Amino acid sequence: MIDPDLLEPLDLLELRGVSRDFGSFKAVDAVSLAVRAGTRHAVIGPNGAGKSTLFSLISGTLPATAGSLLLDGRDVTRLPVNRRVGLGIATTFQHSSLFMRETALENVLLAVVRRAGSGLGIGRPLRSRRTALARAHALLDQVGLPSRHDTPAAELSHGERRQLEVAVALATEPRLLLLDEPAAGMSPVETARLTEVVAALPGEVTVLLIEHDLDMVFELANVVTVMHLGRHLTTGSPAEVRASPEVQAAYLGTMEVTR
Ligand code: ADP
Ligand code: MG
Numbered sequence: 001m002i003d004p005d006l007l008e009p010l011d012l013l014e015l016r017g018v019s020r021d022f023g024s025f026k027a028v029d030a031v032s033l034a035v036r037a038g039t040r041h042a043v044i045g046p047n048g049a050g051k052s053t054l055f056s057l058i059s060g061t062l063p064a065t066a067g068s069l070l071l072d073g074r075d076v077t078r079l080p081v082n083r084r085v086g087l088g089i090a091t092t093f094q095h096s097s098l099f100m101r102e103t104a105l106e107n108v109l110l111a112v113v114r115r116a117g118s119g120l121g122i123g124r125p126l127r128s129r130r131t132a133l134a135r136a137h138a139l140l141d142q143v144g145l146p147s148r149h150d151t152p153a154a155e156l157s158h159g160e161r162r163q164l165e166v167a168v169a170l171a172t173e174p175r176l177l178l179l180d181e182p183a184a185g186m187s188p189v190e191t192a193r194l195t196e197v198v199a200a201l202p203g204e205v206t207v208l209l210i211e212h213d214l215d216m217v218f219e220l221a222n223v224v225t226v227m228h229l230g231r232h233l234t235t236g237s238p239a240e241v242r243a244s245p246e247v248q249a250a251y252l253g254t255m256e257v258t259r
Contacts, residue, residue: 010072012037012176012206013058018067020053027053029230030067035176035223040198040207042221044214044241046250050230051210055178058208059091060084071176090174092165092182100154104145104164107153109136111171139167143197159190166197170205177201179209183216195219218242226250 013035020028028050035041043051056062058069060081068077071087079087098107112132140149143163153161162182169177179198183191195216198207211217217224217238224241226233228250234241241247 010037011035011070012072013208014070014073015054015058016068016070018054018057018064018069020050020057020062021065026230028057028064031227031230031232032067033225033232033235035206035208037175037206038203039223040209040221041223041225042209042211042217043225043227044211044217045227045233048229049227051227052180053230054227055091055180055208055210058176059089059178061091085172088173088175089178090169090172090176091178092162092169092180098153098161098164098168101152103150103152104140104156104160104167105136105149107164108139108167108171109133111168112136112139115172136171139170140164142170142200143167144193157190159186159194162186162190162194163197166194170201174205176206176208179207179211181210181212183211183213191216 011034015031015033017030017032018028019026019030031050031054043054045051053062057064060076060079060083064077068075070076071084071089074087076084076087099110102110109132112135116128116132137149140146143166145160145163145167148156148160153164156164166179166182182194182198186194191213198209198220201207207220209217209220221238223235224238225235226241226247233250234244234247236244
């Protein structure tokens with residue numbers, strides 16, 4: 001007889017009691033969380049709740065001080081950032097990591113080439129250079145920048161830069177895409193466009209999204225986690241989270257004040 005566990009869909013990412021201390025302060029406090037493959041999973045909570053720190057623990061830019069992280073059931077707790085990228089974890093940062101003097105195309109091409117593990121120098125077969133270029137062009141179209149391929153990153157609007165960052169992240173062919181406040185500082189039009197881009201990502205890209213724009217969260221997410229004071233408060237459907245009195249007290253109430 002087949003073990004029923006084998007028929008269960010696997011969690012792409014699992015956090016088991018993950019913590020991050022800064023001295024005696026617990027920025028992330030024993031968070032346990034499962035992220036199903038293919039979900040659009042939002043993490044919300046007031047400023048200082050520990051959301052960005054949690055993302056750093058997942059991407060590996062900060063080591064966890066306790067607990068463990070599993071990707072596809074494999075323990076990645078001790079793996080450095082580059083190994084995690086290789087396993088399919090991609091991040092866009094709250095602060096831009098683009099090359100400002102290079103064009104949008106050059107920014108994406110660099111990431112495509114890195115992923116392919118090859119340079120575009122003399123002696124590279126023409127075919128792989130063409131393939132990389134075609135892929136970079138396709139990614140820029142995919143994120144909604146069809147007319148900006150040759151524009152230097154410095155000349156893009158704030159919203160377009162965030163779109164470009166998503167293209168750069170997608171170039172690594174991620175299975176898990178971490179987006180930390182992608183709509184921060186965006187105009188409503190830019191936010192709507194980015195929402196469309198994220199919604200249109202293929203199902204094999206699982207998205208974990210920190211966002212203050214609750215309209216974006218409730219439009220995109222099929223699972224919402226609420227954090228508060230470093231702790232995991234609740235995880236549920238958008239409707240469940242919206243209706244939770246505990247969440248309204250801890251999060252939605254304070255949002256009224258901080259906005
Ligand atoms: P959020 O993204 O939910 O707003 P953060 O994860 O950025 O929250 O921060 C959570 C808490 O951890 C905050 O109180 C912040 O000041 C603290 N913190 C974050 N990074 C550091 C650090 N490198 N050193 C000390 N404290 C930090
Ligand atoms: Mg943050």
